[in-house]
Amino acid sequence: MKFLFVSPEALSLDLAYRIVQEGHEVKFCVQSETEKDVGDGFVEKADKWEDHVLWADVIVFDDIGFGRAAEKLRAEGKKVVGGSAYTDRLESDREFGQNELARAGVSTLQGRTFSDFEEAINFVQANPSRYVIKPSGKAQNDKELLFVGQEADGNDVINVLAHYKKHWSSKIRVFQIQQFASGVEVAVGAFFNGKDFVKPINVNFEHKRLFPGDIGPSTGEMGTLVFWTHQSRIFGLTLEKMKQQLVESGYIGYIDINCIANGTAIYPLEFTSRFGYPTISIHMEGITGQWGQFLYSIASGQSVELEAKKGFQIGVVIAVPPFPFTDDKTFRKFSEDATVLFKQPDMAGVHLGEIKKDGSDWRIAGRSGYALVVTGSGITTEEARRQAYSRVANIMIPNMFYRTDIGAKWIKDSDLLLSLGYL
Secondary structure, eight states, rough: OOOOOOEEETTTHHHHHHHHHOOOOOEEOOOGGGGGTTTTTSEEEEEEEEGTTTOSSEEOOOSSSOOHHHHHHHHHEEEEEBOOOOHHHHHHHHHOOOOOOOHHTTOOOOOOEEHHHHHHHHHHHSOOOEEEEOOOOGGGGOOOGGOOOOOSSSSHHHHHHHHHHTTTTTTOSSEEEEOOOSSSSEEEEEEEESSBBSSSSSEEEEEEEEEETTTTEEEEEEEEEEEEOOOHOOOHHTTTGGHHHHHHHHHHHEEEEEEOSSSSEEEEEEEOSSSSTHHHHHHHHBOOOOHHHHHHHHHHOOOOOEEEEEEEEEEEEEEEETTOOHHHHHHHHHTTTEEEEEESOOOTEESSSSSETTTTTEEEEESOOEEEEHHHHHHSSHHHHHHHHHHHHEETTTBBOOOOOOTTOOOOOHHHHHHTTOO
């Protein structure tokens, strides 16, 4: 089959390359000028994706922002994996996402959306409490701008809002002030074929901070622990209730809700209406079937079930400077064209981030420093961690870094979720 990938920042390279390895044809269109070399030597590139629509059997949009295009192509009879205008908005407009969850009968945290920093400061002063600042729109992609308040009177949030007003007001146009909730952070996701969720579903635990112990700036993700299940109370209380809205929007693809679970309720925090990164690479560790056939099946609206390993999968992000920040000077000095070396010729569990191939050499590409995702599986979390980190130890990249504690909190988190009745 023929697959056309449309990718603003080359994030789905790993999946595209897997489909090539399965024997399918792939054209990979990268839109960002700074990421154009990502995937060179691994997949065939295309400059303008619109020129290859008739060629493709399946079109894959790997990020939000293509909802209208996806709907138009589906109306023309094309098989598309990717968004809809509705699901794009679920992720990009936090207030809309929370309102839609409430409309579906899901418990939500109190929050307000602002476009004026002074108004937000006045709100926190008048309603002292612990809050989280969450940029909306394009600014939410800069994870370091998310701020989790620590003070019960909200004074730290007030100070950060004043700083953002002075230095970031041109970038943060819309943001949400959300009530803080303590508990276990857990996400649940599933593929959707336009009619129903595909089983099994995926329960995952993200590690967003840069350093072990959840210290430092938010990065999106530094690694994740996942497992697959056919039944989940977390799913039933959150994502499953969105089924009718997803059907009405014509959505086909993967969708995920990140939540906080505590003794009061389970509260969704945000949608991911697309593949997650590094989540999709960890899925590839856990799913034993053929990805090309699976994507074709859900794009066709067919009922299908995933074949998943038992136990757990771990994914560890290997990064180089300037990750998680954007700094071309630092990238050029420390990381540009750096070679990826393997102590032993074993690449099991090694997944492509921003990488290109130069002859037989793997080299760092793009500009972000998001280099590789290394995965492992096991019946227990310790077995999965052991396999993943043994694979990490086989890799050498100048200035590489990674978290050493991915999945280590499972014993504590699972005990809490079990005691609360969510597992």
